[in-house]
Amino acid sequence: MKATVVIVAFLILAALHQDFWLWEDKSLVFGFLPVGLAYHAAYSLVAALFWWLVSKLAWPFKIEQWADEEGDDSAS
């Protein structure tokens, strides 16, 4: 369930990358930042926020335990 939510949220985030509505917009945000650049700078922050939520809510803790167990076979 958690994995499905993460995948769907990731796909929505990926779709939001395509900001076609700002394609021709030359306006400046805060008086200096072109709106297309401002959008994608904010997008990077949202991506970081997304991965922070994933790390809090859907971190694969079990894998740590599995990695620490003795493997029955080493690199051959």
Added chain:
Amino acid sequence: MDSSVSLTPLFIIIGYLALLLGLGVLSSRFFKGTSADYFVVSRSVGSFLLLMSIFGTTMTGFALVGSTGKAYTNGIGVYGLMASWSGLIHSAVFFAVGIRLWAVGKRYGYVTQCEYFRDRFESKTLGFVLFPILVLLVIPYLLVGVIAAGKFIQATTKGMFPEAFALSLPNGAPHPLSGGLPPWMGAGIICLIVLFYVFFGGLRGAVWANTFQTIVFMVTGVIAFYMISTRLHGLSAASHALLESDFASPRLAREGMMGKMQFLSYCFIPLSVGMFPHLFQHWLTAKSAKNFKLTVVAHPIFILIVWVPCILIGIWATAYLGELGPGQSPNAVLGRMVNKLVESPVLTGFVGAGVLAAIMSSLDSQFMCLGTMFTNDIVIKIFGKDRFSDGQKILIARGFILAVVLCTYLLGVALMDSAHVFDLGVWCFSGFAGLFPLIFAAVYWKGVTKAGAYACIFATAISWGILFYRDILAEKPAGSEDELLVWGAMPVMFIIIVSTIALVAVSLFTKKPTEATVKKFFA
């Protein structure tokens, strides 16, 4: 020497390189003498060092110099094209693939990708097939770093040695770079420095140096941005100047600067990090899976800190410098903005150190991973793992690193003036990205087969070869785009589609892996 030429930038760069040598000596003091320590730092790296070393490895010299030049040429869309996609996709790959490979590596003692693929696909031959492909894809990436370092040092030191390194144009006039250290010498110095700390400190030397280098290039980028924006009378005045220029104003948006399909299909390029052998090795250094958290979360923010200032400097340059003359490279835009606006030899020196830091932080990991792969994937596989002591394995790796550095350096000097070397860099990323379905399926799909893996590798090699030929080797029609696009999309998209279809189709109809293998990797 011209009295207006200051030696300060050279002294700052020398000081920076000396610090790196010191770091190499220090890291070698912590060396435990085992091959596990030399190759994967005894799997002991914590969150901060993992973040810094991975970020430093993924960001090349392109992050500072190339991003500014590309923004000068194509405008603000370059950030969305390369940086914001990378922020999302790199972290996704670290989370979805990196952590799982770390776990498998820790449990079964893997050090290289080929070792993992050999066991996962029950094929010793697969490692021998994959090894030369991975090496061939890494080498042009190395060449880009070596050549960029040589040329950058020459540009930074121009005029400092007018008699020793005088250059002139064919018409007899002085060359603009006359008096600078020749590229073969600058590239040689950089190779020797990297060789020193990798040779003695192993991957620990690379991790420590990467951390230091990442701090240096992030801080210098921000300082350069602050000083340039101040000299342009503030952020607002610098950006408003673009609106008044017909040449500059289109760079404030994306219309006419890039295609929408190109913008979308660039998302496939960052998948390459999933197959970088040097990044695989860095993942294995983590002490725990929890150490990946900081890397996954902070990576997009770090990209933002490095790229936004460079993109802004690049577009401001379109208004400040105007159109570049014939023979002037957009990659020189950052240097020209610093020189013209700041006129500070100290800042020029720090920016020079920052650019070299970004270049070297990728070179060291790549040299190190090639030595590791040769030792573990070729020598040990041929002669048996009990044939060599730990000390001998380290000696073999050091010997191969030395040979790789020497070959790369000689190749770099021979190709120093080739027009196509930087294009090869993009094709390296496309090749690694084309192999991403292989690693993704190996981690998540129990049903992927040995034959499917071979099909994926060959499909990638063939589709990559055809598109590479069209872009680099075949004669292009007059007026065609610089960057090869297929129906408006990046070629990497088609390489990934072809390799995925081959992997899935062949896996569905061929012999499944044994139950023991499935249990081993999917318990």
